[in-house]
Ligand SMILES: Nc1ncnc2c1ncn2[C@@H]1O[C@H](COP(=O)(O)OP(=O)(O)OP(=O)(O)O)[C@@H](O)[C@H]1O
């Protein structure tokens with residue numbers, strides 16, 4: 163990975179009132195790389211995702227896109243750069259049907275008006291590739307099951323031409339078959355040369371598809387590991403902070419040296 | 422209708438379709454059973470309105486045989502326009518899940534602005550109309566701005582507007598309190614003796630033919646496109662049924678109005694605006710954004726929709742329709758007076774939108790509810806007027822109807838939640 167990362171966070175910090183959710187977080191995602199972001203509950207993973215997606219602008223630090231510093235203050239900014247996000251809370255409109263949710267904010271048009279036919283066609287193709295059974299693409303999101311909603315949210319991120327796809331616990335509500343489909347999808351995204359950030363609490367899933375694991379602990383980096391050369395114990399230790407390990411010690415030393 | 426079996430949706434072999442889905446059966450029986458299922462699920466649609474209208478007409482006809490007459494229909498068709506226009510603007514606001522309490526006051530103020538400009542200042546009548554509508558839009562945008570950017574609840578902003586704009590209206594009207602309007606410009610078309618094609622008997626039928634033809638053409642061409650693209654489409658029998666129902670309504674209304682003096686131009690303007698608004702809400706991405714914000718504000722924001730822009734523009738639309746409604750209300754008496762800002766107008770406009778099926782909770786509704794709701798309300802008004810009931814009773818009944826509409830809305834929302842549709 164010699165080329166500049168598509169997306170890089172440099173010393174990003176974010177606070178909510180009295181809570182310092184993120185402190186000096188560093189993260190790099192290259193094209194064609196799957197970075198797993200792991201950490202305990204409340205570690206700041208979703209917050210990190212939301213800063214990249216423009217939902218919460220960062221307080222400090224810098225976001226770099228293809229090597230240049232960029233400002234991401236609004237969700238539109240991230241969209242224009244080519245960041246597509248599946249949020250943990252899904253962020254779907256219950257009153258709109260599946261097609262309308264998939265294309266929300268990016269509707270296909272024909273002579274200035276909505277092209278419902280083309281959108282419906284695309285929606286069916288897309289959902290077919292994720293092999294999910296949805297009663298109909300024209301029923302409101304409110305009448306879907308949790309897993310079905312999650313698949314709709316994932317499909318939503320594939321509309322448009324993203325360069326980086328962020329998946330915040332995309333398989334939390336999914337069954338065995340659908341989880342496998344999502345993991346396949348992640349691999350397809352990597353093959354297409356996209357950068358992927360995958361948040362998951364499931365180590366097996368992480369080890370199956372990720373190239374790199376970045377650990378967050380209490381809002382700080384707690385090591386970045388290449389998946390192939392790292393044991394599961396090391397990663398879990400970094401997540402829980404139970405023991406120190408070589409990597410964290412090295413990270414601490416380099417930080418010291420940089421001062 | 423035996424040939425309709427060929428036009429059923431494409432085979433359910435596509436993996437995106439769940440076999441447990443209660444697929445709509447082909448043809449008319451499917452249409453009926455789907456309708457029953459929707460009503461059970463709390464999606465009442467226009468059902469309460471239709472039932473309500475029949476009950477109202479029956480009750481008043483039993484009380485007074487003269488109620489069922491062409492002149493009553495003419496009365497309803499003409500007098501529903503003013504408040505109906507306020508209700509159109511309110512539908513937009515209700516779709517956001519918000520409320521605009523200022524529409525009555527803004528409509529009164531708009532009439533006063535128009536009167537001062539066109540009568541006192543001798544500005545060209547059409548230019549005066551334009552300036553009046555811009556005033557309404559600006560007032561609405563101001564409410565929207567205070568709500569969306571400063572974060573004051575819309576209820577409070579528009580309540581303040583309700584009082585303040587009424588004050589401005591009184592100040593504009595001055596000591597006389599009433600300014601008589603000239604029969605010029607838009608006011609001519611909104612007045613009670615202006616009829617489509619001069620009241621010619623063909624006028625109503627021309628409109629009815631246009632309506633049915635455009636429904637048929639629109640539905641059939643959409644059906645053809647969907648069929649070609651391989652996505653489910655409406656069966657021909659359903660399209661024909663809808664067209665027949667519309668034809669019965671449209672030709673019936675044209676016939677009845679022709680028994681009186683014809684189709685009031687005010688009604689034609691109202692219907693044309695309803696069609697435009699329906700198009701904007703259902704066929705443009707702007708309309709889609711309004712529904713999205715009404716459904717889930719945070720999801721809309723994350724989808725890249727500028728929520729403040731939508732809110733401000735929707736309040737501007739509401740203000741514009743309030744101004745237009747004010748001109749129509751002034752047109753009924755050919756004068757701008759202190760009664761223009763009658764708070765009863767506000768209540769009736771809200772009631773009309775809700776009775777017509779637009780939810781107070783946001784994200785669900787159609788502009789046609791302004792028309793349906795006003796039909797109900799003006800049918801009641803016409804009946805009470807005939808029975809010579811006094812204002813106190815009228816207020817009590819209007820209040821009761823509004824309450825009933827809100828109760829129906831809340832109950833249907835509850836049913837929709839429990840059957841997973843809200
Ligand atoms: N909008 C907010 N306002 C205030 N505090 C917040 C907000 N969002 C997150 N936080 C705080 O930031 C911290 C990190 O939360 P975050 O949601 O990022 O955790 P997470 O790593 O995604 O956890 P999980 O695995 O449970 O999803 C928590 O302490 C949380 O309370």
Ligand SMILES: [Mg+2]
Nearest residue numbers: 207208209250
């Ligand atoms: Mg999270």
